[in-house]
Structure formats: C-alpha cells, structure tokens
Amino acid sequence: MTVEGDYLGMHLVIDDLDGQNQAYFKHCSEGEYHLQHCSSCDLVRYPPTTACPWCSAAESSWIPVEGRGVVYSYSEVHHAIQPAFRDHLPYLILLVELDTQRGLPTEHEALRLCGNLVTPSGELAPPEVVKSVGIGTRVKMVLVPVANGLAIPQWTVDVDAPAQAPPWRYPQEGGSA
Amino acid sequence: MTTRALATLAVSNAMKDAGLEAAHIDGMMSYSSNDSTGSPVVAGDLGIRPNFFMDVSGGGSSTEALVGMAMGVIEAGMCETIVIFRAMNGYSQRRVGGTGSQAAADIIGDQLHDRVYGLQSPAQRFSHTFMRHMYEFGTTPEQIAMVKVIHSEHASSNPKAVYRKRVTVDDVLSSRIIAKPLHLLDCCVETDNATAIIVTSADRARNCRHRPALIQAVVGRCCKPRGDNHYQFGPITTVAAKYARKRLWSNAGVGPEDIDATGSYDAFTFTSMLQLEDFGFCKKGEGGVYVSDGTMRLGGKRPNNTSGGHLCEVYTHGVNMVVENVRQLRGDVDDSCPLGVDGKRRHSYDYSEGGCRQVKEVSITANLGWGTPAYGSALVLRAGDP
Numbered sequence: 160m161t162v163e164g165d166y167l168g169m170h171l172v173i174d175d176l177d178g179q180n181q182a183y184f185k186h187c188s189e190g191e192y193h194l195q196h197c198s199s200c201d202l203v204r205y206p207p208t209t210a211c212p213w214c215s216a217a218e219s220s221w222i223p224v225e226g227r228g229v230v231y232s233y234s235e236v237h238h239a240i241q242p243a244f245r246d247h248l249p250y251l252i253l254l255v256e257l258d259t260q261r262g263l264p265t266e267h268e269a270l271r272l273c274g275n276l277v278t279p280s281g282e283l284a285p286p287e288v289v290k291s292v293g294i295g296t297r298v299k300m301v302l303v304p305v306a307n308g309l310a311i312p313q314w315t316v317d318v319d320a321p322a323q324a325p326p327w328r329y330p331q332e333g334g335s336a
Numbered sequence: 337m338t339t340r341a342l343a344t345l346a347v348s349n350a351m352k353d354a355g356l357e358a359a360h361i362d363g364m365m366s367y368s369s370n371d372s373t374g375s376p377v378v379a380g381d382l383g384i385r386p387n388f389f390m391d392v393s394g395g396g397s398s399t400e401a402l403v404g405m406a407m408g409v410i411e412a413g414m415c416e417t418i419v420i421f422r423a424m425n426g427y428s429q430r431r432v433g434g435t436g437s438q439a440a441a442d443i444i445g446d447q448l449h450d451r452v453y454g455l456q457s458p459a460q461r462f463s464h465t466f467m468r469h470m471y472e473f474g475t476t477p478e479q480i481a482m483v484k485v486i487h488s489e490h491a492s493s494n495p496k497a498v499y500r501k502r503v504t505v506d507d508v509l510s511s512r513i514i515a516k517p518l519h520l521l522d523c524c525v526e527t528d529n530a531t532a533i534i535v536t537s538a539d540r541a542r543n544c545r546h547r548p549a550l551i552q553a554v555v556g557r558c559c560k561p562r563g564d565n566h567y568q569f570g571p572i573t574t575v576a577a578k579y580a581r582k583r584l585w586s587n588a589g590v591g592p593e594d595i596d597a598t599g600s601y602d603a604f605t606f607t608s609m610l611q612l613e614d615f616g617f618c619k620k621g622e623g624g625v626y627v628s629d630g631t632m633r634l635g636g637k638r639p640n641n642t643s644g645g646h647l648c649e650v651y652t653h654g655v656n657m658v659v660e661n662v663r664q665l666r667g668d669v670d671d672s673c674p675l676g677v678d679g680k681r682r683h684s685y686d687y688s689e690g691g692c693r694q695v696k697e698v699s700i701t702a703n704l705g706w707g708t709p710a711y712g713s714a715l716v717l718r719a720g721d722p
Contacts, residue, residue: 166443166452169442169443169452170442170443171442171443171444171448171452172442172443172444172445173444173445173448174444174445177445180445180446180448184448205568206446206449206565212562212565212568231464231468231572232464232465232467232468232471232572233464233467233516234460234463234464234467234515234516234517235513235515235516236454236460236514236515236516237512237513237514237515237516238512238513238514238515239454240433240434240435240439240454240456240457240460241439241440241451241454241456242439242440243454244454247454250454252453252454252455252460252463252464252515254464254567254572267569267570267571268568268569268570269568269570270568271567271568272449273449273450273453273455274453275453275454294467294468294471311448311452327471329467329470329477329516329517330476330477331477331509331513331516333513
C-alpha cells in the first residue's frame with residue numbers, strides 16, 4: 160500500500176512497489192531504527208538497497224541499529240530552495256557518521272546519514288542552537304512521526320555524551336537570508 | 337527563444353566556423369536534464385541527415401565523455417563528422433539552481449533520504465564535501481574566493497561574458513550566504529544558451545577553416561566507489577578525479593606539469609579547486625594555495641577558465657570551457673585585441689581589464705569536467721599544425 164503523509168508542508172510518498180523504503184520507514188515509524196544486514200558478508204548498509212554494495216549479495220535482514228553518532232560535515236542553509244524551508248532559516252543539513260560500524264570495511268568507510276538539527280521534541284532547531292553545532296558535535300536520532308508507516312530520522316544534540324572539545328565551525332558566522 | 341531555436345543557431349554557427357555545410361555533418365549528439373530538444377529535430381531544421389544520433393541524460397562532465405564517445409562512433413564507421421550540442425534555458429525555464437516547480441514537487445521514495453531535509457540544489461548537495469575540505473586541510477574562504485576573483489578578471493576581457501565586472505575577495509565574502517560555505521559569488525550563473533562542438537577525424541579536420549585541436553586523451557564520467565551514495569565512502573574530500581587521473585595521464589602520455597592551460601569546471605569556486613587537486617596539479621590538501629597564488633591567472637603559469645567559465649561567462653554544463661580551450665589552441669581567442677588584415681587578432685598579451693585573454697604560449701590544454709563529487713571527466717587537447 161502506498162504510504163503518504165505531510166511534513167513541514169511537503170507531501171511525502173513511498174510507492175507500494177518500493178519495498179526497501181517501505182520497510183526502512185516502517186521501522187522508523189515503530190520507534191526503532193533498523194538497517195539492512197547482509198546475510199553474506201555480515202555488514203550493515205545505508206541507504207536501503209536491493210544488493211550489498213560490498214559483496215553484491217541480495218539476501219539481507221533488518222536489524223536494530225543505535226541512532227547515535229557524530230557530525231562528520233554540515234551545511235548551514237541561508238537561502239531556501241524548497242518553499243517548505245523558507246520559514247526555518249537558517250537550518251542545518253548534517254552529515255552524521257553513526258558509531259555503529261565506523262571504519263568498516265575500510266578505514267575510510269562509515270554509515271553516514273543526512274538530516275536536520277532538531278530540538279529533542281523534533282522541531283527544526285532555533286538559530287541559537289544552530290550556531291552551537293559543527294563538525295565533531297555528538298548527536299542522537301529523533302524519529303519524527305509523519306504518518307502510519309512513516310517517520311523521518313532527525314538529529315538532536317546528545318546531551319548525555321561526555322564533554323567534548325568545541326565543534327569546528329565555518330569561520331564566517333552570521334549571514335542574512 | 338526555445339531550446340530548439342538555440343540549438344539550431346549554435347550548430348549552425350559551429351558549422352560556419354568550421355567551414356562545413358549540412359551535407360558534411362552526418363552525426364549528432366546532445367545531453368540534457370530533461371530540459372532540451374533532441375538531435376532529430378535540430379538536424380532536420382538544418383537539413384542535416386544523420387547516419388547516427390544519440391541524446392543522453394546528463395549534466396556536468398558530459399561534454400568530455402561525449403567527445404570520447406564521438407571518437408568511438410567515428411572509428412566504428414557509424415558516421416564521419418559529429419556535432420555535439422547542449423541547449424538549455426537554465427534561467428528562463430528549468431533553473432539550474434533547482435528553484436521553481438522542481439522545488440515544490442512531492443518528495444518520493446529515495447528522496448526521503450535527501451530532499452526531505454531541504455537537500456536539493458547542487459549547492460546544498462556538494463556543501464558537505466566543501467566544508468569537510470576546509471576542516472581537514474585548513475582551506476580558507478579567502479583562498480577559495482580567489483577562484484571567482486581570477487575568473488572575473490578573465491571575463492573582463494571576454495566581450496561575450498555575462499558578468500564582465502572584476503570582483504575582489506571582499507566582494508565574494510560579503511555577498512550573501514547561500515548554503516555555508518557558499519556565498520552567492522561562489523556560485524555559477526544561471527543562463528539561457530546553446531553551445532556546440534564538431535568532432536571528426538584528424539584528416540578531415542585539417543581541411544576545415546581553422547587550425548584543429550587534436551584529442552590526446554579522454555576520460556568519461558569516471559566514478560568514486562558507491563556512486564551517488566559517495567558520502568558513504570571517505571574521505572569525502574576526495575572526488576572522482578582521483579580515480580580518473582591515472583587513466584587520463586597515461587592515455588595522454590603527458591602529466592599535469594605539461595599542461596599550459598586548464599578548464600576546471602566551476603559550477604562553484606570549490607569545484608575548480610577540487611578537480612585541480614585530485615587530477616594532480618598540486619598535492620592533496622594544497623588546492624587552496626594553488627587557486628590563490630596566481631598560478632591560474634592569465635599571465636600565470638597555468639591559466640584556468642580564461643573565458644570566465646561558469647562563474648562569469650555562461651553556464652553551459654561544460655561545453656564553453658572546451659570551446660575556450662580550442663580557441664586558445666588556435667591562438668585566436670575572441671577578445672578585444674585588434675584584427676589584422678588576415679582576419680586574425682593581433683594579441684597584446686596585456687591582461688589588464690578589457691584587454692587580451694590569449695595565453696602566450698599554449699600547445700596543450702586540459703578540461704576537467706565535474707558532475708558531482710562522485711563522477712567526473714577530462715579531455716586533453718593539443719594544437720594541430722597551423
């Protein structure tokens with residue numbers, strides 16, 4: 160069955176032919192993050208795919224994965240392209256590296272997910288919080304419910320993480336939209 | 337003007353430039369992002385009857401790849417002389433920056449992993465790579481701004497450039513932020529245009545109007561591991577050029593040190609820098625120094641994008657940078673230098689504003705095409721006999 164819902168004024172659709180995304184977002188909507196685990200080479204992969212990017216095997220199963228990681232890179236958007244984001248400037252697009260499977264199968268690889276910085280309750284983060292996050296910030300996943308069978312993984316500052324060095328931020332602060 | 341009209345004029349002008357008529361052209365290729373007109377229509381409008389045509393889906397880095405494909409098609413005996421065109425209304429119709437009807441479209445399937453996060457435009461998609469480069473190597477905004485500064489200097493001597501005003505580092509850094517680390521002036525222009533290149537055998541090219549540019553090596557749309565999910569494979573600061581460069585330089589029989597001028601794809605200031613770095617024009621991590629120390633300025637050791645490129649001349653998904661290197665190799669760049677009685681320009685090599693943009697000694701050039709961090713192309717050209 161096609162899954163549909165609205166998020167920040169955007170209409171989201173997962174066609175019923177799209178088995179991988181249906182399964183991925185259904186786990187998210189059930190409040191527990193899952194990824195595909197390859198039955199052949201034992202590696203977990205993201206994003207959802209039909210075959211394993213390391214060994215080409217098609218058999219996999221969904222296993223729970225902890226939604227914690229570190230900001231690997233980011234962009235701070237001041238000029239929205241999509242109308243949905245015009246009321247939320249500036250917003251962060253994070254590239255988050257999960258703790259799970261970091262450095263495997265080679266030192267250059269990791270499970271890296273995009274997402275926005277949000278409050279613990281899932282609202283896009285306000286400007287003062289946006290300014291506090293950069294490369295190195297520890298974050299944890301927030302699953303924002305959208306519809307039956309669909310929640311969107313987002314990220315909030317992990318206040319439980321041990322104290323860290325200040326994150327790396329782009330040297331020029333500010334910038335008006 | 338429609339893309340059909342634009343393409344027709346570009347192909348017609350390329351034929352005039354080469355001294356060829358419709359009967360001499362029997363192949364046509366083009367690329368588009370679902371925003372253009374097909375070869376059969378354009379060929380028909382010009383009275384060309386192709387023995388071969390192919391229209392492919394593609395954006396940046398398609399130009400060089402199609403030149404290589406054209407060589408193969410000619411060598412396979414499928415046709416003799418091919419026109420490659422790109423026609424696009426990147427300002428009036430399908431905006432290159434992704435605004436307009438594309439921006440509000442439903443978020444479907446795989447787009448729930450990117451567009452749902454306000455991650456849609458090329459500026460947004462590439463920014464993680466650019467930002468991480470600054471973090472890992474200490475690349476500064478001032479260094480990167482020099483790409484725009486230098487290309488604007490070059491454009492000031494290009495009567496056809498859209499933006500001919502010279503800008504400073506301060507102008508770039510004080511322009512509004514689009515998506516960090518990109519300011520408005522770090523981003524290319526959005527324009528309506530068509531461009532065309534004619535590829536034929538070296539023998540036939542010698543009988544055309546101008547000194548030919550000979551193809552020395554091509555690499556087409558070479559990929560990083562994981563393709564479009566390249567950010568799963570680090571360092572994300574390494575782009576496809578690292579994988580393309582071995583094939584490029586071994587096929588070319590020369591190395592980066594032998595190249596007199598480059599056309600490094602400048603969809604953004606950063607893309608020029610990353611391509612130059614990973615194709616081996618400097619050590620990894622030293623791209624910020626390379627683009628800001630004067631090497632790639634007219635009069636420097638290896639000028640880059642002497643037409644002003646995508647940042648200043650026009651955005652054509654790469655064709656204009658190949659066209660400019662062909663002009664350079666002919667020694668006949670269309671700047672404001674006076675024409676001699678033979679119709680050729682008398683170049684002054686004075687690179688001040690509004691002056692000359694012909695490189696003084698240029699016999700071999702490289703185009704470095706960017707698609708995304710995950711795939712790129714390259715084309716080495718050398719000057720044929722005058």
